[in-house]
Amino acid sequence: MRHVHAGGKLVVWRLDRLGRSLSHLVTLLEQLGRRDVRFQSLNEHIDTSTSGGRLVFHMMAALAEFERALISERTRAGMAAARAGGRRVGRRPSLSPQQCDEACRLMADEQWSLRDLGAHFGLHPRTVNRLLRIHTHGQEMFQVLSRSPDVSM
Known part of the structure; x- marks a missing residue:
C-alpha cells in the first residue's frame, strides 16, 4: 500500500487477500480513492477505473454500511434485553x-x-x-x- 502512488493501480488476485472484512475492504478502497489510486481485483472482476467497477465498489460500500447498522441494532437490542432482565450493562464500577x-x-x-x-x-x-x-x-x-x-x- 505504501508503494502505490497517485495515478497508480493496486492489483490483487482476490479481495480476501487485501482486507479482513467487507467494511475493512471498503475503508481501504476509500483510502486508495482519496489518494487517486485505482484498484483491481482479478478474481472478482472489480476495476475502479471503469464505471462498472465503481458501481460494484459502491454496492459493496452500501452493503458494508448496512452490515454495520444491523450489528449496531442487534447490540442495542441485546443491551435492552439485558437491562429488562435486571442485568447491569457496561463496565463495572472501579470501587464497590x-x-x-x-x-x-x-x-x-x-x-x-x-x-x-x-x-x-x-x-x-x-x-x-x-x-x-x-x-x-x-x-x-x-x-x-x-x-x-x-x-x-
Whole structure:
C-alpha cells in the first residue's frame, strides 16, 4: 500500500487477500480513492477505473454500511434485553459501594487526600473523586473534595 502512488493501480488476485472484512475492504478502497489510486481485483472482476467497477465498489460500500447498522441494532437490542432482565450493562464500577463508604470514612475521619485514596485503591485521584461524587449523590462530599489540596493533579 505504501508503494502505490497517485495515478497508480493496486492489483490483487482476490479481495480476501487485501482486507479482513467487507467494511475493512471498503475503508481501504476509500483510502486508495482519496489518494487517486485505482484498484483491481482479478478474481472478482472489480476495476475502479471503469464505471462498472465503481458501481460494484459502491454496492459493496452500501452493503458494508448496512452490515454495520444491523450489528449496531442487534447490540442495542441485546443491551435492552439485558437491562429488562435486571442485568447491569457496561463496565463495572472501579470501587464497590463498600469501598466508597470506606473512602468517605477515610477522608472524613482520617483526613486522607484523594491522592492517598487513589494509591490505596489503585486508581487515579480524579477517578476516586468522580466515584465518590456519584456514590454520595449530593453536593456535600463534592464540596469537601473540591476544597482538598490534592484535587488539582
